Amino acid sequence: MEHFIFVLQVQFQGLLQMILVLGIGGSFPYGFHISVINYPSVHIRKFINETWIDRYGSPLHPETIMLLWSFIVSVYGIGGFLGSLCCGYLTTKYRKKKCQMFTNLIMLVAALFMALSKTAKSFEMILVGRFLYGIGSGFSLNIHPQYVGEISPKKLRGFTNSTVAVFLTLGKLTGQVVGLREILGSEALWPWLLASSGLSALVQLVTLPFFPDSPSYLLIQKGNEEACRKAIRKLWGEGDHQAEIDDIMKEKGAMASTKTLRVLEVIKERSLRWQLYILMTVMTTLQLCGINAIYFYSFEVFHTAKFEEYLIPYVSLGVGLCECLSSILCSTLIDRFGRKVLLWGGYLLMCSVLALLTMTLSLQHRFFWMHYFSVILIFLFVVFYGIGPSGATISVMVEIFSQSYRPSAFLIVGCINWMGLFVLGMIFPVIVDKLGPFCFLIFLGILALSAIFIYLYLPETKGKSIMEIKAEFNKLNFGKKETSVTENNFPKEELSCTKL
Numbered sequence: 001m002e003h004f005i006f007v008l009q010v011q012f013q014g015l016l017q018m019i020l021v022l023g024i025g026g027s028f029p030y031g032f033h034i035s036v037i038n039y040p041s042v043h044i045r046k047f048i049n050e051t052w053i054d055r056y057g058s059p060l061h062p063e064t065i066m067l068l069w070s071f072i073v074s075v076y077g078i079g080g081f082l083g084s085l086c087c088g089y090l091t092t093k094y095r096k097k098k099c100q101m102f103t104n105l106i107m108l109v110a111a112l113f114m115a116l117s118k119t120a121k122s123f124e125m126i127l128v129g130r131f132l133y134g135i136g137s138g139f140s141l142n143i144h145p146q147y148v149g150e151i152s153p154k155k156l157r158g159f160t161n162s163t164v165a166v167f168l169t170l171g172k173l174t175g176q177v178v179g180l181r182e183i184l185g186s187e188a189l190w191p192w193l194l195a196s197s198g199l200s201a202l203v204q205l206v207t208l209p210f211f212p213d214s215p216s217y218l219l220i221q222k223g224n225e226e227a228c229r230k231a232i233r234k235l236w237g238e239g240d241h242q243a244e245i246d247d248i249m250k251e252k253g254a255m256a257s258t259k260t261l262r263v264l265e266v267i268k269e270r271s272l273r274w275q276l277y278i279l280m281t282v283m284t285t286l287q288l289c290g291i292n293a294i295y296f297y298s299f300e301v302f303h304t305a306k307f308e309e310y311l312i313p314y315v316s317l318g319v320g321l322c323e324c325l326s327s328i329l330c331s332t333l334i335d336r337f338g339r340k341v342l343l344w345g346g347y348l349l350m351c352s353v354l355a356l357l358t359m360t361l362s363l364q365h366r367f368f369w370m371h372y373f374s375v376i377l378i379f380l381f382v383v384f385y386g387i388g389p390s391g392a393t394i395s396v397m398v399e400i401f402s403q404s405y406r407p408s409a410f411l412i413v414g415c416i417n418w419m420g421l422f423v424l425g426m427i428f429p430v431i432v433d434k435l436g437p438f439c440f441l442i443f444l445g446i447l448a449l450s451a452i453f454i455y456l457y458l459p460e461t462k463g464k465s466i467m468e469i470k471a472e473f474n475k476l477n478f479g480k481k482e483t484s485v486t487e488n489n490f491p492k493e494e495l496s497c498t499k500l
Contacts, residue, residue: 015235018151018211019160023167025104025204026144029197030137031171035320036197037073037130039179040190045069048123072127076134077422083138084414088263088407090139095221096147097213103139104205106132111198118191126194133197138418142410149398149406150214151235153244158334158462161398162391166331169324169386176320180313216403219245220252247465251402254467263408274476275400276412278458282343282393283413285450287420289347289389290354290443292428294381295319301361301374322379326386338462339392339399340454346388347451353381354444361437399461400469 045065052060060068091099113129145164152160179185184193212218212231219228228248232241266272298319302312334342357377364370401409431439459472 012156012236014237015151015160018235019148019163021204021207021211022144022148023163024200025100026140027164027168028171028200029107029133030141031168032175032197033076033133033137034175035172036175036179036193039185040193041069043187043190044072044126047118051121051123054121068123072130074422075127075131077418079131079134080138081415081418083135084142084411084418087139087142087414088411091143092407095213095217096143097208099139100143100147101205101208103136103143104201107136107201108198108205110136111195111201115191115195129194138414141417142414145394145398146406146410147214150216150403153236153241154247154463154465156335157399158339158395159331161395162327162331162334164394165391166324166327169327169390173320173324176317216248216251219248220403247467250465250467263411266405266408271474271477272405274457274473278400279397279409279413280416281450281453282396283416284420285347285446286389286393287417287424288443288446289350289385290440291385292424293432293439293443294378298378301371301378319379319382323382323386323390326383327390330387330391333387334391334395335462338460339396340458340460342388342392343396343458344451344455346384346392347447347454349384349388350381351444351447351451353377353384354440354447357381358437358440396458396461400473402466402470
């Protein structure tokens with residue numbers, strides 16, 4: 001808890017302000033769009049049919065309406081995938097700050113399409129707006145973790161990295177709140193519900209120019225030590241930060257006399273092999289840990305638990321609030337317990353909950369009191385997810401790659417994330433239909449295997465510089481005979497990688 005209080009002190013006021021600005025236009029919109037699209041679904045399907053009748057004089061077949069609605073939902077993932085593909089190259093060429101501001105313009109255009117769609121009687125505008133939202137989220141979800149990881153001092157790096165998950169869950173919670181019928185989820189106001197994401201883009205567009213580029217970017221890419229020191233003073237306050245600058249200088253020195261690698265070549269690079277294994281493991285597990293299944297089953301469990309129909313959206317809102325609060329708690333614990341413990345410990349706790357939940361859901365029709373245990377287990381799973389994998393995954397992904405590799409590493413992350421989102425959306429309903437509550441056993445197995453893998457092979461990154469972390473991975477990448485070899489000895493170790 002002391003780290004959370006520490007960052008709020010006057011010395012780090014600039015850092016805290018920049019974390020807020022980056023978060024509001026970074027992972028926040030991604031979480032918002034995941035949750036908010038479910039609330040106006042009935043109204044949008046009705047609008048599609050009414051628009052078609054106005055144009056052609058006859059209604060659409062229900063299956064066609066559902067197909068169009070499904071495309072509106074899924075085109076967000078297609079846009080996100082394209083945004084991720086372009087992000088690595090563009091952030092390296094034009095820098096992260098400028099690309100993030102351009103992303104805000106895309107989001108504002110998307111919001112304009114959404115706001116005017118009903119007035120223009122065009123469901124195609126919803127489709128275009130959703131696609132543009134996806135492109136913007138693809139950019140911001142790549143830029144935000146990299147940017148926020150580069151602006152923090154080593155002792156607060158875990159806290160700042162975990163704020164990515166905090167803003168993502170805050171976005172999901174905000175989408176749930178504004179999507180309620182009493183706020184913007186009504187038939188009259190749903191265009192403004194979909195357009196409301198433009199507010200966060202506008203806030204960031206106005207405020208981000210007042211903050212500096214990351215110190216490591218200014219020193220490594222631009223070679224401007226004075227600008228680096230000025231950025232550090234603005235973000236971290238006055239004080240002795242020479243040790244941090246020395247770490248950046250070491251990283252810069254390790255990048256000298258190197259050539260550029262394409263992303264596919266990075267995948268083949270031996271010196272990054274285990275970093276990529278870790279990256280793919282934690283990212284895939286985050287997608288397949290069962291959190292989507294939990295949210296899906298929560299409505300059925302709450303209904304079976306005899307909650308009144310009108311209360312279920314508010315109980316579900318409680319689940320979202322629980323995830324948000326546990327993510328905030330993770331940001332205060334991550335620099336005390338480390339990333340490794342939160343990951344494998346979180347995986348094991350989630351395994352235990354899924355095993356119990358499979359049992360309670362299977363027996364709830366035989367024992368009336370079982371569904372109350374299911375409700376408790378759903379909240380427990382969300383808490384363990386928020387405290388463990390939700391926040392620690394981002395921190396690990398940022399810390400195991402040096403600055404020159406992060407654009408390419410996060411391009412890979414983006415591909416896994418958006419492809420996983422699309423594939424899971426396609427196959428998840430089938431899995432649930434065929435296996436019922438036993439679908440949790442699949443997620444349980446994935447979590448168990450990932451917990452073992454992380455426990456055995458992930459070096460703890462807490463409080464270590466990128467050079468120290470790379471030295472730990474060298475033991476895995478090159479074996480015991482190479483443990484004495486440092487990053488400076490590898491001609492291809494620190495290579496900037498920006499192209500496919």
